[in-house]
Amino acid sequence: SKEEKQRLRKEKKQQKKSKEKKDDKESHVSSAPPAVPAPVSNSVPASEVAVATEKPTKSKAELKAERRARQEAERATKQTKKGEPGQQGATGKPKAPPSELQPGMVKRLSEHVQVDDPDVLKKLAKKLERQQIPLRSDYGYKVSLFSHLHQYSRKAPPTQQLSIPSTVIHPAIVRLGLQYSQGIVAGSNARSVALLHAFKQVIRDYTTPPNEELSRDLIKKCLFYYMNLFPLKKFVFFLINVTYRVFFNTIIFLIFPASAKKKRFAKSKLLTSIEWYIKEKIILAATAIAHSSIEKISDGDVILVYGCSSLVNNILCEAYDKQRKFRVIVVDSRPRLEGREALRRLVQKGISCTYVLISAVSYILPEVSKVFLGAHALLANGYVMSRVGTSQIALVAKAFNVPVLVCCETYKFCERVQTDSFVSNELDDPDDLIVTRKGKTQLAGWQQVASLGLLNLVYDVTPPDFVDLVITDLGMIPCTSVPVVLRVKNVDQ
């Protein structure tokens, strides 16, 4: 009938449009570069647009939002190809970037890592080559369950193929990548701070090329550096979240007041906003969290901590300063043995500590009254992503009915959803697992043994059932309230 025909015609139009949009997207959502998480692609458009919506283009954005939502739905149904990495998770946010930022210019990064797909790898190699970034090759045999992730060796540093006075990539970024890969800057807060400061350096040294606009070119450059960091550094996805929020909120804010005077101050504004972000979201948040956690620490407590979390160490040191009487049990695990550093800091302060390895956790738990854990990120479904081993501790603690408190700043909250530790994780250098005792290295020839694979995971996710409380700078919330916080934050922005 006529209506049917009309409907069909409409659908065809829509399909055409969505196809165009899809092609457009795929040109810049090019396939699975290594270790790029959702928030990258999500928050780029999200924050771009989020800020755009502050400005008078609100209604347009809303319309675009509806259209985009429809396209997402259609694309979801059309998806047949395995690991279509170009997919962007459906977000409720309007994705249309402000008119000044052409999406084609900005190379977006995909959320899924898909290393075992050769097409994906080829595309990635081509993309990196275009940008003159050397491709870092994987090392060693990968356990099949994790073969979709990258595995790099520490002996093949990312700077091997870079030119030494690195001109393509800003030297601060190269230094950052190097420090990440060698583990000199380790721990989520440290990495965030280092990343933000490296970008401050980049901005300071940045000069607008003559034909470009400050904001557009700067964003292009920053995204370029992000892309560089992925082969260089390890997978720290929420950091991207962090910096995108900082950057694009401010950069895009500066686009619209396009007067020349404002542009001159644009750089300094950017720098101060980054400073402000660090001060408020990391340092002050730590103070706030320490303040609230001290109420949870009572005299005579035996507190269990795992690994080295700067936040938890801070809390314990503050509590000690406030004359609380407690003792700490530091649980450590190979191969990183980060607990030694935590132990050193606590003992230096004067806190009495016990040190065990994770294999002894179930023996020591009957003594413990509380467990304090740090987090790398808090996912939208309430799962806690943290150092590998955390979920074990939480599980055993639950079995012993010991309360588990996770301390996490709100900037680590992430819109991502993950229920297992396989989908996206990080594989560290497998040679770290090899140990030499008394001159003998048992696993020295592990590569020759065909049926042997070494797996060195870095992160794991802890389900919210094991976590009793999350202490954030906004207060103490249950694990399942994370999406609420995220929603509130986004509304604020």
Add this chain to the structure above:
Amino acid sequence: MELQAVLMAAGGGSRMTDLTYNTPKAMLPVGNKPLIWYPLNLLERVGFEEVIVITTKEVQKMMSMDPKIKVEVKMKLDVVCIQEDGDMGTADALRHIQQKIKTDILVVSCDLITDVALHEVVDLFRAHNATLAMLMSKAHEFTETVPGQKGKKKTAEQRDFVGVDQSGQRLLFMANEADLEDGLSLRKSVIRKHPRMHIRTGLVDAHLYCLKKAVVDFLSENKSISSIRGELLPYLVRKQFSKTSPLNSEGEAAKFLFLMLLCVIRTFMVRAQELSCWNDHRGDMSEAYHGGKLRCYVHILEQGLCCRVNTLAAYIEANRLAPKLFEEPAVHPSSVISERCQMGSDSIIGALCQVADKTSIKRSTIGNSTTVKEKVKIANSIIMHGVTIEEGCNIQGSVICSNAVIGRGADLKYCLVGSGQWIEPEAERTNEVIVGTDQLMEI
């Protein structure tokens, strides 16, 4: 910009005067390429686009005329000339070019031939925010007989004692045997902080240093330091563990404090370091790097070629090894080699050479524009440019400098023939250094 390269090419080659009295050290041919070409090539391969070359006017003139440098080196060379006879040490040279230095520098010596992956040294410099990062290599024994050497090789040529920590990267101690009177004394503060120290003696300093810009500024204030290797490095290594107490003598402390202030520790690095759960050592209660701001690192090359051509033996060794670095044809296309010449596979013949029949060339390097007549046997030798070798000569294990003429029937074993010399026909020399009389007068 991250690093500026500085190439020190003003050295006189004081330990091989026989070779250098006519040709400056930087232009000595090694494998038919001027010596200075090797570090320039290294820098270019790694990605440098500009190099500041500190040299003498003579070398600059020769460099501008040399085809290899003009054509193959694509980098921009900023040549700074200094007086040859002036007693300028390497640190003085840095002071001289202080205006040009805008960022951290990479100092290379012109006599370094190496295939090291330079990023290893620079990575140490970057990752640990070091004040100094240098390259050292295991010394190899020279197996070739050196012409003119009377008797066995002099042993114990002023050894260097280098102390590194357990990881083999942090430089804790550096002293030359000449500076130590009767024993090696280690400071207690060093031992307390690094209880396990490896002291190595068989290392060769490659004279490749990454220095912070603050060090150059420090040099401009502190005019008493004139040599990088001899004075600046031991000073920096010592000052790593120095207490910054103002109770010491005024001048010393002031200078040191100045250096510390210049090593601007960016606050963000400190903050990131505080939050990071990394420590470079364990076993004591101190933070990473023991809170020290001055750090010196060394990369020790265990395998690979790294040789400094500053003695005759090293020169010969370099000629042996350098051609292996590059995949270049052994015989230059422009030279004329007769078919009845027996040429070994590890010999190199330069451009515009003429090699006649019935010659045998084994394990030798023949320079450009050299003429080799019939029935000549050359083995294990280095023949530089423009040499004429008449018929029937037998040259073994010798070094013939440029423009020399070897008369017919001469038999040279382990000799060094100076530049422009003429060896009379039917001469038989063994283990001699044949140089001009005017050179002999120079002391």
